[in-house]
Amino acid sequence: MKYRCVRCGRSVYALNGFTCGCGGTLEVVHTFPEISLEVFEHRLSHMDGPFSSGVWRYKELIHPRIGTDSIVTRPEGNTNLYRRGGVSRYTGVERLQLKHEGENPTGSFKDRGMTVAVSEAVRSGASVVACASTGNTSASMAAYAAQAGLKAVVFIPEGEIAYGKLAQALAYGAQVIQVRGSFDDAMRIVKESSSELGFYVLNSLNPWRIEGQKSIVFEMLQQRSWEPPDWILVPAGNLGNTAAFGKALRELKQLGLIEKAPRIASIQAEGASPFYRLWRGKLNHLETVKPETVASAIKIGNPVSWVKALDAIRETDGVVERVSDTEIMNAKAIVDASGVGCEPASAASVAGAKKLREAGVIGLDEEVVCILTGNLLKDPENTVKYHLGEMASIDALYANRPVKVEPDVDSIERLLRQPNGQPVEAVVAGS
Numbered sequence: 001m002k003y004r005c006v007r008c009g010r011s012v013y014a015l016n017g018f019t020c021g022c023g024g025t026l027e028v029v030h031t032f033p034e035i036s037l038e039v040f041e042h043r044l045s046h047m048d049g050p051f052s053s054g055v056w057r058y059k060e061l062i063h064p065r066i067g068t069d070s071i072v073t074r075p076e077g078n079t080n081l082y083r084r085g086g087v088s089r090y091t092g093v094e095r096l097q098l099k100h101e102g103e104n105p106t107g108s109f110k111d112r113g114m115t116v117a118v119s120e121a122v123r124s125g126a127s128v129v130a131c132a133s134t135g136n137t138s139a140s141m142a143a144y145a146a147q148a149g150l151k152a153v154v155f156i157p158e159g160e161i162a163y164g165k166l167a168q169a170l171a172y173g174a175q176v177i178q179v180r181g182s183f184d185d186a187m188r189i190v191k192e193s194s195s196e197l198g199f200y201v202l203n204s205l206n207p208w209r210i211e212g213q214k215s216i217v218f219e220m221l222q223q224r225s226w227e228p229p230d231w232i233l234v235p236a237g238n239l240g241n242t243a244a245f246g247k248a249l250r251e252l253k254q255l256g257l258i259e260k261a262p263r264i265a266s267i268q269a270e271g272a273s274p275f276y277r278l279w280r281g282k283l284n285h286l287e288t289v290k291p292e293t294v295a296s297a298i299k300i301g302n303p304v305s306w307v308k309a310l311d312a313i314r315e316t317d318g319v320v321e322r323v324s325d326t327e328i329m330n331a332k333a334i335v336d337a338s339g340v341g342c343e344p345a346s347a348a349s350v351a352g353a354k355k356l357r358e359a360g361v362i363g364l365d366e367e368v369v370c371i372l373t374g375n376l377l378k379d380p381e382n383t384v385k386y387h388l389g390e391m392a393s394i395d396a397l398y399a400n401r402p403v404k405v406e407p408d409v410d411s412i413e414r415l416l417r418q419p420n421g422q423p424v425e426a427v428v429a430g431s
């Protein structure tokens with residue numbers, strides 16, 4: 001296996017410690033076999049086995065040499081692309097599609113990277129896997145480790161992860177360690193303890209996670225008959241997806257499988273936007289921030305993959321934008337009311353589409369694919385609080401307040417007749 005340090009460019013042949021001696025992150029270097037798009041079309045007919053996965057369908061572009069007996073798959077991917085009038089009207093982007101990664105087996109795109117990295121862990125003989133997580137990585141890792149018979153250790157920032165995700169990690173049987181600190185502290189502890197305690201690290205520091213996440217782009221393009229949109233918008237925290245999308249597009253171009261790459265727009269939460277500052281300020285180095293946002297999945301102040309992500313933005317003539325928690329939660333309410341639904345962090349892409357369209361960065365006729373990274377059910381607490389009007393710093397424009405009535409038909413009839421009856425309005429808004 002060959003890896004390349006994205007900082008010093010050196011070639012590395014083993015994943016000891018998961019970083020280069022210089023501290024830089026590694027990426028997988030492939031020697032691709034000959035490949036044509038017809039192979040991927042043919043595999044759409046598979047109902048079973050690895051090639052029915054929306055990740056392993058593209059095996060030649062992701063992990064050409066792994067034997068199928070090492071592959072641990074649910075299978076994942078095969079997520080839908082939606083058009084919704086309500087979302088188009090809200091953002092002002094008429095030709096907008098939502099790619100719903102919350103439809104993966106454990107409810108987030110993390111499964112796409114996890115199937116590849118866990119398979120690689122199995123191939124390399126690992127017995128204990130570990131990660132730091134804002135929630136979805138731990139949920140995904142716990143499920144795949146359970147399937148593969150590996151011991152799973154997850155480090156999470158105490159009291160900072162959404163309940164749906166904590167429930168999954170516990171239920172799938174991982175050893176859950178709550179760190180008194182932020183995600184960034186948890187990440188540092190994993191790095192420090194991995195070599196000493198022999199953990200196989202499954203954070204996106206692990207370059208195989210990035211390989212699996214490239215399949216979001218492959219699958220989206222295949223669903224569009226290999227016609228790239230003008231833009232891909234993606235919520236950005238640790239920047240693994242931004243990095244993966246850049247690598248996917250670079251490799252597709254190298255192989256001559258697409259001619260023109262879409263522009264990538266990474267969307268951060270205002271209170272956790274070190275990458276935005278780096279890009280906007282044309283800085284040479286990322287400055288860590290203390291993160292603060294309701295979107296816990298992107299509440300990261302020291303993103304691991306910023307060097308790779310910066311290359312992705314530069315190579316695709318992309319942009320970095322940031323949106324407030326109010327913009328995120330209101331965009332989420334619109335996505336939810338369209339019947340599609342997502343977790344808070346996911347809605348950053350849709351909030352970003354609105355902001356970039358209003359600024360004229362996204363043109364009137366341009367085609368946009370917004371990635372929804374996680375499932376609505378991941379974070380029920382923030383969804384309910386929004387609709388009850390209980391989020392102090394958020395202007396909940398689309399709150400759908402429940403109402404209390406006496407248990408008789410007359411009161412209910414009177415309620416539904418009210419012109420401003422909330423339940424009725426919510427149905428109309430989503431149509």
Ligand SMILES: *Cc1c(COP(=O)(O)O)cnc(C)c1O
Binds near residue numbers: 345374
């Ligand atoms: C992990 C995660 C993100 C952040 O993705 P990065 O690749 O770390 O930038 C965004 N949304 C959800 C739901 C996530 O689980």
Ligand SMILES: [Zn+2]
Binds near residue numbers: 008
């Ligand atoms: Zn290096």
